[in-house]
Amino acid sequence: MERSIGFIGLGRMGLPMAHNLLKAGAALRVYNRSKQKAAELATNGAVVCEAAVDTIVPGGVVISMLADDAALEQTFTPALAARLGPGGLHISMSTISPATAGKMAAIHQAAGAAYVASPVFGGPEQTAAAQIWICVSGEESAKQRARPILEKLGRDVEDMGTDPAAANVVKLCGNFLIAAATEALAEAFTVAEKQGVNLTAMNRMLCEKLFGGAVYQRYGSRVLSREHLPAGFQLLLGLKDMRLTRQMADAAKTPMPVVDVVFNRLLSQAAKNRGDQHWTGLASGAREDAGLPA
Amino acid sequence: MERSIGFIGLGRMGLPMAHNLLKAGAALRVYNRSKQKAAELATNGAVVCEAAVDTIVPGGVVISMLADDAALEQTFTPALAARLGPGGLHISMSTISPATAGKMAAIHQAAGAAYVASPVFGGPEQTAAAQIWICVSGEESAKQRARPILEKLGRDVEDMGTDPAAANVVKLCGNFLIAAATEALAEAFTVAEKQGVNLTAMNRMLCEKLFGGAVYQRYGSRVLSREHLPAGFQLLLGLKDMRLTRQMADAAKTPMPVVDVVFNRLLSQAAKNRGDQHWTGLASGAREDAGLPA
Known part of the structure; x- marks a missing residue:
């Protein structure tokens, strides 16, 4: 070195x-x-x-x-x-x-x-x-x-x-995949909670077993616990990355409908002054849309 | 027994x-x-x-x-x-x-x-x-x-x-999470392909390492290879499950925007007579939207 x-x-x-x-x-x-x-x-x-x-x-x-x-x-x-x-x-x-x-x-x-x-x-x-x-x-x-x-x-x-741009494309795509997974988990846990499902067992089955891997295990637990503080990676930084991903998608002429969903989720949380939360706070969007507390 | x-x-x-x-x-x-x-x-x-x-x-x-x-x-x-x-x-x-x-x-x-x-x-x-x-x-x-x-x-x-309905809620949620992951992977690989990224390295980094677990490893490779036959789980069955998930979301008063995205992706593939493909075929939607061949 x-x-x-x-x-x-x-x-x-x-x-x-x-x-x-x-x-x-x-x-x-x-x-x-x-x-x-x-x-x-x-x-x-x-x-x-x-x-x-x-x-x-x-x-x-x-x-x-x-x-x-x-x-x-x-x-x-x-x-x-x-x-x-x-x-x-x-x-x-x-x-x-x-x-x-x-x-x-x-x-x-x-x-x-x-x-x-x-x-x-x-x-x-x-x-x-x-x-x-x-x-x-x-x-x-x-x-x-x-x-x-x-x-x-x-x-x-x-x-x-x-x-030189390629590694940055992959980095943005990776953060997008994490945000997309968080949004999907938020939608899934929310619809299940409203139907009285045992959410701990659901998390064990879906995040720890069916999916496995660090992202689902860690983010599944955070979405479930709704503990978005302390923030290892702040929501405002995630919002910035999804903004860059939208710009990249536009420039590369690639419609990415799920990027729009997660961008708007993060933007809404930022509008509610939750920008300093961990970016799993985007999960609050699906909950509030369904009439549940954040 | x-x-x-x-x-x-x-x-x-x-x-x-x-x-x-x-x-x-x-x-x-x-x-x-x-x-x-x-x-x-x-x-x-x-x-x-x-x-x-x-x-x-x-x-x-x-x-x-x-x-x-x-x-x-x-x-x-x-x-x-x-x-x-x-x-x-x-x-x-x-x-x-x-x-x-x-x-x-x-x-x-x-x-x-x-x-x-x-x-x-x-x-x-x-x-x-x-x-x-x-x-x-x-x-x-x-x-x-x-x-x-x-x-x-x-x-x-x-x-x-x-x-008695709870296990079916979890099953639909699990299939929804898989479809959402597939859609996100399709969007990510498509936008990266249009920018000349080494997709094999990207798959290794994002699906095998960052995410890991059976779903991302298996579905990442299928989305990347675009080999949607033979179908272990047919696209038409996935479409049926996302239809049920939409109905469930409606009944449980839980807006699920990503379910709508993946339902429409699957429906579009069914309309193009690709219903007998593996349901990773939904990835073709992001590609065709971006002007790439399915």
Whole structure:
């Protein structure tokens, strides 16, 4: 693994990632808009930078993990790509739209630098345990350079192709599948509750046995318990991802009727000031539609 | 396990079930509309009956596994319930509406007989291997009597409560969850295909790893391969179940927008004479909407 690495964005995901890289022996130059989190890393040997550009060494490697498209575009300007320059590599781990990924890749290409998309599946806890799944896409040699670093951050690195946008397409599709599963579970549990079914037994049969796997087991229990706090992944972030998925569907000329359903569910919860709930809170929509309390 | 059992309905599911009961030492009296399948069981020791009513012994146990609500109501008339009479037990394994289950339970109650709903999850292969999951609901003592028999037919018997309709609610909800997952997978793979993503890697990441479990692994691969023949579970049967789910949602005053999406997908495929495909054929809807071949 390359030792000298810049790291931009120390949020709920970025911070544990940076910790893992330090543990793996990296010499990190970190930057975060709010300085407090960076200070925490300084005690572990990271160099705290005053500006994002200072994390970058010409021809070096920089990782970014930011909240959304706007944060990435505002932070990673053409000036930063120019500083990265020929031989440089940006490993971009944020969940952003494929369109923005394409724009970012073009900015880097113009500066002679490489851009690899590496969005991840998993929450802060799995990130801390280096158990996230990482999707990667971009030019082959850039992916090869990124891989040893990414392997320190997750349990698995899956290659989605050479288009820098491809990994972001898969990330949005994955979050869409989770939202669709949550909505279907909410509809199913709601219609069953109104008919007096033993919901615990239903959850055991459908989520743990028939479906199985982490998503149905975890989300089935959350939909059933209606405990949407604390939020590992906030509803507002899920809403953002379904908004990006709708835009992607529009751009790719692919009607996706279930995306519209889950987008509107999340939007409605946001309108009811529940944006800070875990995004399983979208399940409240089916309940309230049926005259049950959220 | 009670040895003397009547068995009505020797279709793709009923026939392997009857075989399993014979293997377990049951003395079966079987009836099927078409005689050929019954003859096959006769060589294994079953008594083939000329009429459904002849499978029934007063106070005994009879199992039915029929294609739909109409088949069950036409076959299992009040006259049959009367012959079953006090102390009798009907184990009703068909996938029918909760409303029909309620009607059937009332007919049996009027005759002094017990009615237990026992719909199953799993296809003909899993049925032959006695690996299906069985949902059961009804009066406690009737369920206790049914359980040793059901345990010979499946890997697991899950109790959904005392309402005879409850197990049928769970069965319809389970099939709805499968249809919803198929639709979401179809939308996701379609939008990704149009953007040049490596779909095999996407399937591995999303269906095998992130979701995991039998449904996503099996249905993800089928949606991806677009091989909807041979059909373990036909599209027309899935359409029937989503029709029942819509009726159930209406009766239970529970809006279920995703049920409407998958019902219309299946209906459209039926309109295109694809009703004999596996019900993953509903995935063709998202593809054709996006201008791709089915």
